[in-house]
Amino acid sequence: MLVRRETPDDIDAIRAVTAAAFRSAAHSAPPVDDSGEPGEATLVSWLRADPGWIPELSLVAVDGETVVGHVVCTRAYVDDRPALGLGPVSVLPDQQSSGVGSALMHAVLGAADAMDESLVGLLGEPAYYRRFGFVPASTIGIAAPDPAWGDYFQARTLTAYDGTTGSFRYAQPFDRLSP
Template sequence: MIRRELPDDAEAIRAVTAAAFRGIEHSAPPVEPGGDPGEATLVSWLRADGGWIPQLSLVAVEDNRVIGHVLATRAHVDGRPALGLGPVSVDPQRQRAGVGTALMHAVLGAADALGESLIALVGEPAFYGRFGFAPASPLGITAPDPSWGDYFQVRTLTQYDGRTGRFTYAAPFDRLS
């Protein structure tokens, strides 16, 4: 089942996120030496940020246990509202079973229902292309870091208005090194 995050889910989300990103080559480094991958801490920072959108923090639950999480937060394209997607986390024992796909479809549908215009992420083009994501630069949207190249992707939603410019994530993303 996919549902909105509840206050009691925070620790389970942290655990799933840490497990999902532990040992991943491009994972953010731990904030504290020997700690969880940076993505686990990032979720906590985002939850405390003004860019937090509770309707776009979704969990996958199986047998009353959180097995996945997806999050979209307020971002901007040249000062105009947009969304930044991520992290997306699935318990390693449940990966490749459709949980991540279900979470992606749910968050994209929820963002569209909220009247958002576009959502951006950094990820593998071959994977995220199946959800309608495409490299951002052909749409005139510039990545926060040009070295991301085609890994910086956007998905336009129903209310997309052709906006172009520099994309900025919610401020906590800048705290990751």
């Protein structure tokens, strides 16, 4: 398996991987278009068209010529300070629990750190994301976009973190998903 930046040739495969990964997920977003695919599949397309898109932080895991996973970070903010919003993270169902997701997470966090980003926020399962250094965002003074998310909204500080606190705001396309 190789982790690399996405290319234009990967776009359809990324959508298929994201749809497959979230199709049976307990907390996936409902479809937002006529495709019937989980909202996360459309979200990636919306993010790609948004000014908050950071091409260097859209990574795929490939096995041979097949895209088996994808992760993306986009521009987010803590109050008016730049941060990153991570997600979605997608792995083909038959590749889950094989290290693909971990490889993608390590790669995107390393790339973000190398780019002098300061903080990454995400909504996800604390038991899973803890292994990558994420903590409940509230413990470092970062307020979730939705207070009901509680400890599921997490943050990971990077080398350039300067102690910024405040309210987290994802890239605008996240607001288009139904709660």
